[in-house]
Amino acid sequence: MAIIVQKYGGSSVGTVEKIKAIAKTVTDRKNSGDSMVVVVSAMGDTTDELIDIANKVTSSPDKRELDALLSTGEMRSAALLAMAIKSLGCDAVSYTAYQINIKTSGQFGKSLIDDINVDKIKKSLDEGKIVIxxxxxxxxxxxxxxxxGRGGSDTTAVAIAVKLNGLCEIYTDVDGIYSVDPREHKDASKLYEIDYEEMLELSSLGAQVMHPRSIELAQKYSIPIYVGLSNSKIRGTIIKEESNMNMENKPVTGIATSDEDIAVTVKDIDGNINLISNLFENIANKKINIDMISQTAPINNKINISFTIPKIDLEECLNILKEHCDIKSQVDIDEDITKFSIVGIGMKTTSGVAARMFKLFRENNIEVKMITTSEIRVTCAIKHEDKLRTVKIVANEFNL
Amino acid sequence: MAIIVQKYGGSSVGTVEKIKAIAKTVTDRKNSGDSMVVVVSAMGDTTDELIDIANKVTSSPDKRELDALLSTGEMRSAALLAMAIKSLGCDAVSYTAYQINIKTSGQFGKSLIDDINVDKIKKSLDEGKIVIxxxxxxxxxxxxxxxxGRGGSDTTAVAIAVKLNGLCEIYTDVDGIYSVDPREHKDASKLYEIDYEEMLELSSLGAQVMHPRSIELAQKYSIPIYVGLSNSKIRGTIIKEESNMNMENKPVTGIATSDEDIAVTVKDIDGNINLISNLFENIANKKINIDMISQTAPINNKINISFTIPKIDLEECLNILKEHCDIKSQVDIDEDITKFSIVGIGMKTTSGVAARMFKLFRENNIEVKMITTSEIRVTCAIKHEDKLRTVKIVANEFNL
Known part of the structure; x- marks a missing residue:
């Protein structure tokens, strides 16, 4: 008899029929002897629809109020799922963040979970209830x-699993984690196991399956996460500690791409480390996530500096830049950016992986605009038009 | 500089445009020097739509979960109005029931406000914010x-006004209280003032403008309520203490009708006071609101007893009756019931009002199925088909 914390994403609770189907699945699991906690996202496209309404009210919705608005989507699906379960004769109770004291800090729209008081959840589980x-x-x-933040329900589920010392299962509209997004490469192979670090890189880099912070949290507390298709017997993926028994030692585990970023280049600014660090500090203070950074060598003590940021943060970033330089003359925006990354724990021990990739790029005439690397990752900024071609070439090279 | 507590109903916040218009009105009022608290209902038909979804999930939605679901409608409109106000350059903050500690007791779906901790509201007002x-x-x-319960936002507004010692204004889609519903009688006249008790009778009897409990609460604490059309200069109605200066002393102030009830008749039961009081106690315990009661004289110690209840409570009421008598043989349901009421403080001092009405009924061949009276009200159950004819005849007789 284990404590199972399941999370169902928006597409999994998108209709009344789907909610009823999940109610049945969860009730069956409970009747088989497990204690069940279910974390739900908002139904279907609810969050996007609410953002649309907010944008009709005002072009820049207040962030506190936007969060208050968006939070209602998940409240609704939680109440509906609890009703559906109760109608099957199994006791259930829905809780909002207030009711189970999910304490957060940080900015609206991307806050962090500090703690959850699970007393109420435990009490309800002890009473035989399914907790939603x-x-x-x-x-x-x-x-x-x-x-x-988007996908944050994953983090809610992992955080509850950590506090309850339970198992975490994330159900979504894909049947597991693939080496490459199957929409971009139809021959992509499924990974039945993946290491936390690899998954973290992949999800941070644009593989949409999991919320990156949920992986960090699971890794910190060594909670394995199962990722699979809702209401299906298809075997999914387990995200867990690196297996020492990994005999194969493939250098590259997966490919991730993202079209969500743009490159900002600030030209001819003073190559003054104070000025530059000050600029990045101000951007970081606004919780804008700078990813790739490259800097030219100084000419007459003037440098060019380029970095990528999420598209949605452009306006805020430009405001910060305005305080640092005359924006019209000195800032270039490149919207034609696809971030292309290869990820693999094996890179730690296999040298020449990046070199193999760049050779491929050269042979196939793929322009690389920027590069960053970590111990287990190489990321390049390439043109949108080269994306699918690059995925195919690299997937074939590394047998993904 | 007064504290104003305004309430805007669902039709007043039914679209983004209406929310923006209200934001403007509220901001202008605040800029003119008043401290503003605004209570909002769910947008348009949101509550009905949520009930529909719940009914698709299960034919009898759990009441706790239904309340959790429905509460999100008001949260959304509160957040949207706060955004709209902030976009006009005026500070604003939205609060849910949790955040301002609106303590309730009683049943789900029709709970009562016990208390509100207005410290947070006061603090926000002191900071110059408009509180939603x-x-x-x-x-x-x-x-x-x-x-x-339906219309409960009125009660929220009055309760906050009571705790803040503020003025209460209810904005809706009608421009005040009429002696008769203008949809039923086009010559109805508007009442610029009405006494709490009269309004309470009218709203309890089916005049949909105000939530009856809001009137009780305002009366208890002598808070006058202004009722008027949203975003309009048309003079509305003030609900307040009976005016001693009322020279006119009209016996009848208004007419209310309701098609929301049905009559239940239990036949040939023992005329045993214990049995009967026990029956009504059980019905009351389920918070089913029995309105009109009539009882026949006993024959062989057997009586017939009739009463009206809201249509929506029929099933629950029948379950209770099943425990008391063999339901098939002994219970009659009459769905062809319109409650027709005349209300007026003047009835306290003018005799023969009921007699005048019954004479009219006799002359016009209007069948009366049941009768109840209070000090300031006479209610008859009549046939649906007689409703509009009766309204016209009685309105003419009493000059409404």
């Missing part, structure tokens, strides 16, 4: 409703 | 979300 928790949300120390 | 509160909802002592 609204994902994606928390309450900060001012008592405001906050949200955890 | 989600209406219709509260939190019970178990920490569950409850709702106050």
């Amino acid at each position: 928790a609204a994902g994606f949300q928390g309450i900060n120390e001012d008592g405001d409703i906050t949200t955890l | 509160a989600a209406g219709f909802q509260g939190i019970n002592e178990d920490g569950d979300i409850t709702t106050l």
Whole structure:
């Protein structure tokens, strides 16, 4: 008899029929002897629809109020799933972030979970109830409703699993983690196991399956996560500690691509380390996630500096730049950026992986605009038009 | 500089454009020097739509979960209005029932407000913010979300006004209280003032403008309520203490009709007071609101007893009756019931009002199925088909 924390994503609870099907699955699992906690996302496209309404009210919705608005999507699906389960004769109770004290800190729209008081959940489980928790949300120390960022329900589920010392299962509309997004490469192979670090790199780099912070949290507390298709027997993927028994030692485990970023280049600024660090600090203070950075060698003590940021943060970033330089003359925006990454624990021990990739790029005339690397990852910024071609070439080279 | 507590109903916040218009009105009022608290209902038909979804999930949705579901409608409109106000350059903050500690007791779906901790509201007002509160909802002592019943946002507004010692203004889609529903009688006249008791009778009897409990609460604490059309200069109605200066002393102030009830007749049961009081106690315990009661004189110690209940409570009521008598043989249901009421403080001092009405009924061949009276009201159950004819005849007789 284990404690199971399941999370169902928006597409898995997108219709009344799907909610009823999940109610049946969860109830069957409970009747087989497990204690069940279920974290739900908002139904289907609810979050996007709410953002649309907010944008109709005002072009720049207040962030506190936007979070208050968005949090209602998950509350609704939690209440509906609890009803559906109760109608099957199994006791259930839905909880909002307030009710189970999901404490958060940090900015609205991308807050972090500090703690969850699981006493109420434990009590309900002891009473034989299935607990449904609204994902994606928390309450900060001012008592405001906050949200955890897109995909944040994954983090809610992992955090609850950590606190309950339970098993975590993430159900979604894909049947596991693939080496390459199957929409980009139809021959992609499924990974039945993947290491936390690899998964973290892949999900941070744009593989949409999991919320990166949920992987970090699971890794920190060594909670394995199962990722699979909702209401299906198809075997999914387990995300867990690196296996020492990995005999194969493939250098590259997966490919991730992302079209969500743009490159910003600031030209001819003083090559003054104070100025530059100050600039990046101000950007970081706004919680804008700078990813790739490259800097030219100084000419007459003037440098060019390029970096990528999420498209949605462009306006805020430009405001910060305005305080540092005359924006019209000195800032270039390149929107034709696809981030292409290869990831693999094997890179730690296999040299020449990046070299193999760049050779392929050269042979196939793929332009590389920027490069960053980590111990287990190489990321290049390439043109949108080269994306699918690059995926195919690299997937074939590394047998993905 | 007064504290104004305004409430805007669902049709007043039914679209983004309406929300923006209200934001403007509220901001202008605030800029003119008043401290503003705004209570909002769910947008348009949101509540009905949520009930529909719940009914698709299960034919009898769990009441705790239904309340959790419905409460999200008001949260959304509160957040959207706060955004709209902030976009006009005026500071604003939205609060859910949790955040301002609206404590409730009683049953889900029709809970009562016990108290509101207005410290947070006062602090925000002191900081110059416009406070937007989600209406219709509260939190019970178990920490569950409850709702106050249809129209409950009125009660939220009055309760906040009571606690802040503020003025209360209810904005809706009608421009005030009429002696008769203008949809039923086009010559109805508007009442610029009405006494709490009269309004309470009218709203309890089916005049949909105000939530009856909001009137009781306002009366208890002598808070006058202004009722008017949203975003309009048309003079509305003030609900307040009976005016001693009322020279006119009209016996009848208004007419109310309701098609929401049905009559239940239990036949040939023992005329045993214990049995009967026990029956009504059980019905009351389920918070089913029995309105009109009539009982025949006993024959062989057997009596017939009739009463009206809201249509929606029929099933629950029949379950209770099953425990008391063999339902098939002994219970009659009459669905062809319109409750027709005349209300007026003047009835206290003018005799023969009921007699005048019954004479009219006799002359016009209007069948009366049941009768109840109070000090300031006479209610008859008549046939649906006689409703509009009766309204016209009685309105003419009493000059409404």
